[in-house]
Amino acid sequence: MKEIVTIQVGDYANFIGSHFWNFQDELMGLASDPHGDPVFNSQDLNMDVLYRTGETQQGILSYTPRLVSINMKGSLGSMSSHGTLYNNDAPIASDVVTWAGQVSTHVSEHHKRNLFLQSLYEEDQNLNMANEANGGSTGSQREYQDKDIVDSLENGVQFWTDYSKVHYHPQSLYELSGVWMDLEEFDNYGIGRDSFAWTSHGEEISDRLRFFVEECDHMQGIQFIVDDSGGFSAVAAEFLENLVDDYTNTPVMLYATRGPGSNARLQSKKHTIFGDLHDAISFARLSSYSKLIVPIGLPILSTSKASKFLRINDEKPYHSSAVYGSALHSISLPFRMGPVRPTSNACSFSGAVDVNGVIEMLSGQGRQNMVSILDVAMPAPTLTGDNEQSLLENLQPLTPQIEEDVEDLQAVEYLTVHGALASAGHRASVSEVKDMIHAAFERSNMRPMFCHLSATLCPLPIPLPFPSIFGNLVGQRGELINGQLTDASRKGSLDVHSIPMAARLRSNSAILPFLETRLRNLHQFGIERGALGAPLLSSWGFGKEELVEMEEMLSKMVIALSPPQLSDSD
Structure with missing residues (x-):
């Protein structure tokens, strides 16, 4: 088995991660349901790639994500930093009094569980009571209606833990002590660098990572998700710098994420320059410590x-x-596909690959480059005999600032399709998917130089806490219904139970505008004589020599992707 350790740094990264882990939890629940859809009962996905088996202090077996989550103090809402599974009681105050002066106590606000978390808590309590009763019935009366839970989440999510249905290990959830500021204030690279002290934070985070790594037999890579819109980019870079030294042979696949609106700049020229420099520095630093970086966030x-x-x-x-969590789930499915069974008559998956295989594929074929574009079709359209082109055409970018309809003869793609539906309403077989995609590429005017296809029958399950974001044209199994798309109607987990998905990573010159913008802004505002942002970068701790090295690295990325006639035209 090849294990993956996941790291989530920053608030938005943890919002994405919460959805990602909910999908894994839902898949495991559906796979164990003897009366559920057989498509989920497949044993082809090896969840041990992402999860670890353990035991609580009470001797109860546990199955928790191999995860290190880093965020601000107070970001866990009603959840304890020890998680929900392990009972680590707070230390009891000592009766010994050695201080005679006045004592001032500051207590952070305690957040109550919402309806969803309260329902999970009561289910766990009922299950424990049933187990203690030697196999008594677990079918207790529901205290909450699903509709009330869905409505509560739609109107009341404040923290990523508010909709998390997963149990976490005590080593997983790390809060940066001493960092109490609002996210709006934690908005640039410099403040993140100032707030993160390796001596007080880094060693403990490294110990937590080491806890999960040392349990692995053969780790295939690290899945790193970071909110790079503010100070957490600096926290991630400091952590990555030490991580790559400790695990030199372990590839890091990094998703640099940001939510809608985080790219918006204030109207003043000064704040615009500050934001542009943050983006350039953040990308340059993060990409220097990862084998493959995928910018995400329109x-x-x-x-x-x-x-x-x-x-x-x-x-x-x-x-x-x-x-974004759905896309990351889809793109990572091949990392946990099991070995093909030769006795199987109809294979339910194809194209298994590990993290290093994808990185080598996208960064090493044809030209050396380390940045990739993420596209998604959500839901993926039905595969029909005369409409297979629509799946490729429906793949749309989640990476910002890219050029559309670019013909790149050296493009390399890694495509995952799962749960695809055929024209008759049944699930398309893996061979049907492969034939359809192959036919689509044959007809395409912009064929990549190379494309790796992974396909599986298992669709994306929609768990109860998933938001109501589907339009009225999406059916119960994710099929697209004919009709007029309306703005008023939203469907969620009570209406849509699963959807077919397609996700793609591509090394393509379409990313050039993204790279060129960061290269230009770094030079213009930070390096050239009289640059307006030079004092700011100096206050962030960057000297001229380090900035020039970043500029050279970004320039190499641009040259690697530029058409030959442009890169050789000096």
Whole structure:
């Protein structure tokens, strides 16, 4: 088995991660349901790749994500930093009094469980009581209606833990002590660098990572998700710098994420320059410590082509992060596909690959480059005999600032399709998916130089706490219904139970505008003589020599992706 350790740094990264882990939990629940849809009963996905088996202090077996989550103090809402499974009681105050002066006590606000978390808590309590009663019935009367829970989440999510249905290990949840500021104030690279002290934070985070790594037999890689819109980018870079030294042979696949609106700049020229420099420094630093970096986060998701069949409220991180979490689930499915069984008559998956295989594929074929574009079709359209082209055409970018309809003869793609529906309403077989995609590429005017296809029958399950973001044209199994798309109607987990998905990573020159903007802003505002942002970068701790190295690295990325006639035209 090849294990993956996941790291989530920052608030929005944890919003995405919460959805990602909910999908894994839902898959495991559906796989164990003897009366459920057989498509979920497949044993082809090895969840041990992402999860670890343990035991609580009470001797109860546990199954928890191999995860390190980093966020601000007070970001866990009603959840304890020890998680919900392990009972680590707070230390009892000593009766010994050695201080005779006045004592001032500051207590943070205690957040109550919402309806969803309260229902999970009561289910666990009922299950424990049934187990103690030697196999008594677990079918207790529901205290809450699903509709009330869904409505509560739609109107009341404040923290990523508010909709998390997963048990976490005590080593997983780390809060940065001493960092109590609002997220609005934690908005640039410099303040993140100032707030993160390696001596007080770094060693403990490294110990937590080591706890999970040392349990692995053969770790295939690290899945790193970071909110790079503010100070957490600096926290992630400091952590990554030490991580790559400790685990030199372990590839890091990094998703640099940000929510809608986080790209918006204040009107003053000064704040615009500060924001542009943050973006340039953040990308340069993060990419220098990862084998492959995938920028994710459209400035406005609700009106993007990726949301054609969705109804997103950009002001709710709970909504937008669900789309990005779905994409990360889809793109990582091949990492946990089991070995093909030769006795199987109809294979339910194809194209298993590990993290290093994808990285080598996207960064090493044809040209060396380390940045990739993420596209998604959510839900993926039905595969029909005369409409297979629509699946590729419906893949829309979640990466910002890219050029559309670019012909790149050296493009490399990694495509995952799962749960695809055929024209008759049944699930398309893996061989049907492969044939359809192959036919689509044959007819395409912009074929990549190389494309790896992974396919599986298992669709994306929609768990109860998933937000109501589907439009009225999405059916119960994710099929697209003919009719007029309306703005008023939103569907959620009570109406849509699963959807077919397609997600793609591509190394393509379409990313050039993204890279060129960061290269230009770094030079213009930070390096050239009289640059307006030079004093700011100096206050962030960056000297001229380090900035020039960043500029050279970004320049190499641009040159690697530029058409030959442009890169050789000096």
